[in-house]
Amino acid sequence: MQTIVVKFGGPAIATPEKIVQVAKKVIKEQAKGINLVVVVSSMTSIRRDLRQFAAEITDEPSKREMDALISTGAQMTSSLLALAIQEQGGKAVSFSGWQAGIQTNETHRNARIDFVDIERIEQHFEFGEIVVVSGFQGISEAGNITTLGKGGSETSAVALAIALNAERVDIFSMVEGIFTADPQIVESARKLPEISYDEMLEFANLGTQILHPRSVELAKKFNMPIVVLSNEQDVEGTLIKGDVSMEKNLLVRGVAYESDIIRLTIGYDSYETASLAEVFSVLAEHEINVDIIVQAVIDGVKPTISFTISKEEFAEALRVLESSKLSLGFSFADFEVGLAKVSIVGSAMASNPGVAARMFARLGREHIPVKMVSTSEIKVSVVVPQEEMVRAANTLHDEFNLAMKEISIS
Amino acid sequence: MQTIVVKFGGPAIATPEKIVQVAKKVIKEQAKGINLVVVVSSMTSIRRDLRQFAAEITDEPSKREMDALISTGAQMTSSLLALAIQEQGGKAVSFSGWQAGIQTNETHRNARIDFVDIERIEQHFEFGEIVVVSGFQGISEAGNITTLGKGGSETSAVALAIALNAERVDIFSMVEGIFTADPQIVESARKLPEISYDEMLEFANLGTQILHPRSVELAKKFNMPIVVLSNEQDVEGTLIKGDVSMEKNLLVRGVAYESDIIRLTIGYDSYETASLAEVFSVLAEHEINVDIIVQAVIDGVKPTISFTISKEEFAEALRVLESSKLSLGFSFADFEVGLAKVSIVGSAMASNPGVAARMFARLGREHIPVKMVSTSEIKVSVVVPQEEMVRAANTLHDEFNLAMKEISIS
Numbered sequence: 001m002q003t004i005v006v007k008f009g010g011p012a013i014a015t016p017e018k019i020v021q022v023a024k025k026v027i028k029e030q031a032k033g034i035n036l037v038v039v040v041s042s043m044t045s046i047r048r049d050l051r052q053f054a055a056e057i058t059d060e061p062s063k064r065e066m067d068a069l070i071s072t073g074a075q076m077t078s079s080l081l082a083l084a085i086q087e088q089g090g091k092a093v094s095f096s097g098w099q100a101g102i103q104t105n106e107t108h109r110n111a112r113i114d115f116v117d118i119e120r121i122e123q124h125f126e127f128g129e130i131v132v133v134s135g136f137q138g139i140s141e142a143g144n145i146t147t148l149g150k151g152g153s154e155t156s157a158v159a160l161a162i163a164l165n166a167e168r169v170d171i172f173s174m175v176e177g178i179f180t181a182d183p184q185i186v187e188s189a190r191k192l193p194e195i196s197y198d199e200m201l202e203f204a205n206l207g208t209q210i211l212h213p214r215s216v217e218l219a220k221k222f223n224m225p226i227v228v229l230s231n232e233q234d235v236e237g238t239l240i241k242g243d244v245s246m247e248k249n250l251l252v253r254g255v256a257y258e259s260d261i262i263r264l265t266i267g268y269d270s271y272e273t274a275s276l277a278e279v280f281s282v283l284a285e286h287e288i289n290v291d292i293i294v295q296a297v298i299d300g301v302k303p304t305i306s307f308t309i310s311k312e313e314f315a316e317a318l319r320v321l322e323s324s325k326l327s328l329g330f331s332f333a334d335f336e337v338g339l340a341k342v343s344i345v346g347s348a349m350a351s352n353p354g355v356a357a358r359m360f361a362r363l364g365r366e367h368i369p370v371k372m373v374s375t376s377e378i379k380v381s382v383v384v385p386q387e388e389m390v391r392a393a394n395t396l397h398d399e400f401n402l403a404m405k406e407i408s409i410s
Numbered sequence: 411m412q413t414i415v416v417k418f419g420g421p422a423i424a425t426p427e428k429i430v431q432v433a434k435k436v437i438k439e440q441a442k443g444i445n446l447v448v449v450v451s452s453m454t455s456i457r458r459d460l461r462q463f464a465a466e467i468t469d470e471p472s473k474r475e476m477d478a479l480i481s482t483g484a485q486m487t488s489s490l491l492a493l494a495i496q497e498q499g500g501k502a503v504s505f506s507g508w509q510a511g512i513q514t515n516e517t518h519r520n521a522r523i524d525f526v527d528i529e530r531i532e533q534h535f536e537f538g539e540i541v542v543v544s545g546f547q548g549i550s551e552a553g554n555i556t557t558l559g560k561g562g563s564e565t566s567a568v569a570l571a572i573a574l575n576a577e578r579v580d581i582f583s584m585v586e587g588i589f590t591a592d593p594q595i596v597e598s599a600r601k602l603p604e605i606s607y608d609e610m611l612e613f614a615n616l617g618t619q620i621l622h623p624r625s626v627e628l629a630k631k632f633n634m635p636i637v638v639l640s641n642e643q644d645v646e647g648t649l650i651k652g653d654v655s656m657e658k659n660l661l662v663r664g665v666a667y668e669s670d671i672i673r674l675t676i677g678y679d680s681y682e683t684a685s686l687a688e689v690f691s692v693l694a695e696h697e698i699n700v701d702i703i704v705q706a707v708i709d710g711v712k713p714t715i716s717f718t719i720s721k722e723e724f725a726e727a728l729r730v731l732e733s734s735k736l737s738l739g740f741s742f743a744d745f746e747v748g749l750a751k752v753s754i755v756g757s758a759m760a761s762n763p764g765v766a767a768r769m770f771a772r773l774g775r776e777h778i779p780v781k782m783v784s785t786s787e788i789k790v791s792v793v794v795p796q797e798e799m800v801r802a803a804n805t806l807h808d809e810f811n812l813a814m815k816e817i818s819i820s
Binding site: 015016019021053054056057058060061064065066068069072075076077078080081082083085086087092093094096099120143145175377 | 425426427429460463464466467468470471472475476478479482485486490491492493494497502503504506509530553555600655671761
């Protein structure tokens with residue numbers, strides 16, 4: 001019998017009423033004659049309450065105890081969903097992460113999955129039950145409850161699918177799938193029927209909130225297909241898989257953007273005192289995510305480093321840099337707010353160096369200033385003023401003909 | 411090193427702020443040089459939310475899933491308390507029931523503890539940590555999360571104390587200890603320094619909300635001392651133990667009461683159709699607690715059964731009896747509302763048959779009507795009109811000289 005893993009989170013499980021809707025949906029799914037695992041995350045309101053309680057008690061919570069605390073959220077959702085499935089006439093059992101056999105390392109708050117012991121889940125498949133698993137969590141070898149960090153629930157779903165040798169993972173989300181650009185800012189944006197893991201990774205890294213890159217990386221490693229589809233509408237989603245048929249001819253597959261980013265620049269008096277590694281180590285220790293990094297030289301001898309961070313992490317980043325100024329040895333720090341990042345993504349880009357040039361030329365013709373540039377094998381990102389973001393995204397969507405229907409043989 | 415188990419619940423852990431107060435208290439306790447286990451229950455607001463969520467989903471939740479759901483409440487409290495202890499400079503680790511080694515049978519919602527595997531707790535004693543355990547829960551042999559039912563958190567505490575060979579269990583509550591009567595209705599009520607398990611069992615069964623009889627029974631079986639003391643004030647509490655010194659001379663140790671009870675009477679046409687066992691089986695199946703039971707005969711041949719239930723369970727009891735009327739074979743059901751129960755308790759009562767007589771005589775002199783009577787080895791209960799409850803309790807407190815200071819050699 002086929003096995004499918006599906007994942008629900010966020011607004012899809014925000015209230016008991018919504019959970020009942022999910023129950024009806026998964027009962028229908030199972031009725032197709034499959035083994036079904038449903039991975040759920042915490043209700044947003046509960047997660048917020050738990051964090052608030054902890055914040056009222058301590059500013060520096062121990063990671064082990066935060067894991068024990070936060071993990072209860074998804075346990076609640078999983079038992080509520082099991083109750084809802086039973087109420088709707090289905091058969092279900094809920095499991096916490098450890099009951100589902102999700103074994104992780106000991107890295108609290110950001111644990112990695114070592115393996116999944118699927119014995120218990122398979123037993124319950126035998127009973128005809130839908131197995132509801134609390135996402136985002138596992139258990140360490142020492143028997144401590146761990147949580148998986150960002151993208152944890154999707155990662156739970158993908159890991160379970162791999163261990164169970166499932167057909168695919170269905171990620172139910174608030175969007176219909178992956179689009180060539182955000183339909184809210186690019187009117188001609190089009191849903192992609194298929195996308196490769198690598199392209200999805202770039203989209204994910206570029207601020208598309210649908211799938212965390214971590215879960216995509218895991219799926220890529222084991223070639224596990226993921227479908228991103230709407231929780232609200234019964235329409236086809238986007239299939240994320242290894243090879244994407246008939247689409248290599250398209251150089252650029254989509255445009256992504258990220259608003260409200262801030263550029264920080266650190267200057268040193270000389271090369272002797274400059275240490276890139278140390279700056280980013282200190283920021284990483286405080287869990288501040290740095291995105292684009294550009295190193296430049298002023299006056300021929302005075303090095304500077306510029307990097308972008310999100311608005312949310314700006315205050316903390318400044319605080320961290322200020323308190324480490326002496327040990328890091330920099331002479332000044334400077335910042336520019338009101339920026340946005342716009343990127344083009346496409347796996348065929350690697351073999352076509354002209355893409356970046358075409359991008360810059362078009363932005364130049366449109367008089368959109370480019371503040372920073374970052375490139376990878378399959379994407380080019382530019383930092384532009386926030387007020388030019390929407391125009392830049394639309395311009396590039398047009399430049400690379402993304403509204404054009406793809407040729408498909410399926 | 412001595413081991414002590416302490417238990418906090420209800421208002422003592424109602425908010426993060428309160429939890430910080432508990433943290434300070436237990437750090438002081440541990441500093442006396444003991445191994446300390448702290449058992450906590452769910453925050454009342456969380457338990458209410460969880461029940462509400464489930465109620466919005468189903469009227470008949472499966473017991474396994476309700477256990478999985480409800481157990482998360484105490485897990486939250488235990489990790490929050492561990493965070494608070496750490497923030498206050500102490501060392502702590504939180505455990506869910508299964509992590510604490512609390513093994514139960516498979517009876518969901520009302521599981522019994524089979525044994526406690528203390529290995530992990532003892533390891534953490536070695537680290538100098540205060541071990542915070544989620545009360546009210548355990549794990550079955552099949553690996554399902556179970557909850558212990560009424561009195562579960564105190565029962566967790568007592569079971570852990572027995573397994574750890576602890577000195578005693580301290581139950582922190584909203585009252586200072588066990589009183590000869592409720593100080594709110596009997597002005598001259600006095601706190602008892604000591605009370606026997608058997609007397610406490612009667613008090614517990616008589617509606618004193620401090621300790622569920624189940625935990626007292628377990629403590630009695632293994633002779634584990636329990637101290638009931640105030641969470642708010644630093645005053646001596648009441649020690650519950652096997653033998654109580656120098657107090658056997660007091661016939662009656664206290665007066666208890668329970669308000670808002672209802673008498674139900676069921677009448678049969680003949681003995682042939684009457685089945686006591688069946689009536690109470692049906693009520694038990696619906697988890698309706700029956701207290702005093704009196705069987706009488708009208709007209710010499712028509713049997714009736716009268717019993718008392720709490721106001722909260724009245725509607726459900728009527729519904730159950732109505733729907734089972736045919737199979738139970740009774741001819742009429744009748745009820746009387748506005749009643750209360752007043753009881754006197756004392757372990758020396760068994761050897762003195764005059765106590766009940768003295769009780770009835772005094773109530774007669776005071777013109778307080780007695781509607782039902784129930785006696786045990788160490789208590790006599792009478793059902794009186796609700797409006798006479800306070801006067802009856804005060805009258806009996808006076809009759810048996812309970813305001814008199816006890817002789818103590820300690």
